[in-house]
Amino acid sequence: MNCDESRLLLDAYADGELDLVRHIELEAHLKACPTCLRRSEAIAARRIRIRDSLPRFPASQELRGRIHASLRAEARGAARQGPLPFPVAWRRWNLAGLAASVTVALLAGYSWGSHHARSTSLADEAFAGHMRSLQASHLTDVTSTDRHTVKPWFAGKLDFSPPVVDLADLGFPLVGGRLDQIDGHTAAALVFRRRLHAINVFVWPARGAISPPRSATESGFSAQGWTHGGLNFLAVSEIPAAELEQFAGEFRKRTE
Numbered sequence: 001m002n003c004d005e006s007r008l009l010l011d012a013y014a015d016g017e018l019d020l021v022r023h024i025e026l027e028a029h030l031k032a033c034p035t036c037l038r039r040s041e042a043i044a045a046r047r048i049r050i051r052d053s054l055p056r057f058p059a060s061q062e063l064r065g066r067i068h069a070s071l072r073a074e075a076r077g078a079a080r081q082g083p084l085p086f087p088v089a090w091r092r093w094n095l096a097g098l099a100a101s102v103t104v105a106l107l108a109g110y111s112w113g114s115h116h117a118r119s120t121s122l123a124d125e126a127f128a129g130h131m132r133s134l135q136a137s138h139l140t141d142v143t144s145t146d147r148h149t150v151k152p153w154f155a156g157k158l159d160f161s162p163p164v165v166d167l168a169d170l171g172f173p174l175v176g177g178r179l180d181q182i183d184g185h186t187a188a189a190l191v192f193r194r195r196l197h198a199i200n201v202f203v204w205p206a207r208g209a210i211s212p213p214r215s216a217t218e219s220g221f222s223a224q225g226w227t228h229g230g231l232n233f234l235a236v237s238e239i240p241a242a243e244l245e246q247f248a249g250e251f252r253k254r255t256e
Contacts, residue, residue: 001029006036007184014043035181038125046121122234123216123223125182129189130200130221130236133178139198140176140191150177154188160231162188162203163255172199172247182234192247199237199247206232217241224248228256 006029012018013026030037133139142153151164157179166174172192180189180202187204212225212234222241225234226248235248 001025003029003033003036006030006033007039010036010040010043013040014047038128038181039184042121042125045124122183122212122232123218123225126200126202126212126223126234126236127216127218127221129180129182129202130198133180133189133191133200134198138178141178143176145174147174150174150190153177154179158186158188160203160205162190162231163229164190165251165254167192167247167250167254170247170250171195172250183232194237194239194243194247197237197239199235199239199244201251202232202234202236204232206230215241215245226252228252 006026009018009022009026013023018026030040142150144150145166145168147164147166151162154162154177162177164174164177168174172194175191175193175198177191178189180187180200182202182204185204185207187202190201190203192199192201206227212227212232213223214225216223216225221236221238222244223234223236224244224247225232227233233248233251235244235251237244237247239247
């Protein structure tokens with residue numbers, strides 16, 4: 001099994017819908033492919049977040065009483081096999097309207113919860129990518145403080161051109177870049193320094209409706225996200241959140 005075949009099966013795998021043969025083949029591939037394993041873990045984490053973040057709408061005692069009264073009235077009407085009297089017919093219409101309203105609210109809540117969970121999942125991927133780059137000592141594929149060296153390096157390696165800026169005058173010098181993965185896409189990771197700390201800026205095409213979170217924190221790390229010019233940006237570092245917010249603001253100014 002290759003990565004293209006694996007990508008098509010990951011959602012069904014997460015739902016437990018694969019037959020035994022495909023299940024075994026995919027698990028063998030995931031053990032040998034860190035990229036597909038990260039995708040599988042991200043899907044599983046996203047499903048958990050969607051489930052946990054969806055708003056709950058418990059029925060009130062008044063609503064339960066109205067539903068039960070309507071059902072009893074409908075049962076009595078069916079037993080008489082005659083036309084429904086106006087009060088019962090009105091309650092039936094009212095109950096249908098109420099059910100429709102609840103359905104709309106549930107759909108809206110699901111949409112919000114799904115978007116929020118996907119956005120949070122992007123932050124989780126970025127945090128993991130940042131920590132991985134530090135632990136594996138693989139911070140850059142191209143090392144240079146010259147943006148005119150870093151930007152051309154990505155040509156031919158990506159199907160988009162990431163903007164590269166130098167913020168050395170503000171205390172955020174460019175140190176290089178590398179290729180990474182986020183949201184199932186090959187992404188550019190632009191690397192900057194703040195004193196002894198690294199800042200990773202993940203850049204990838206904004207092809208879907210899900211945008212990166214405006215801000216997020218986890219275990220001492222912070223993230224700042226935005227979308228511009230058809231691209232998503234997500235900056236991650238362990239520097240103070242206020243400094244990362246300043247960095248993100250200056251980066252945006254110089255690319256707009």
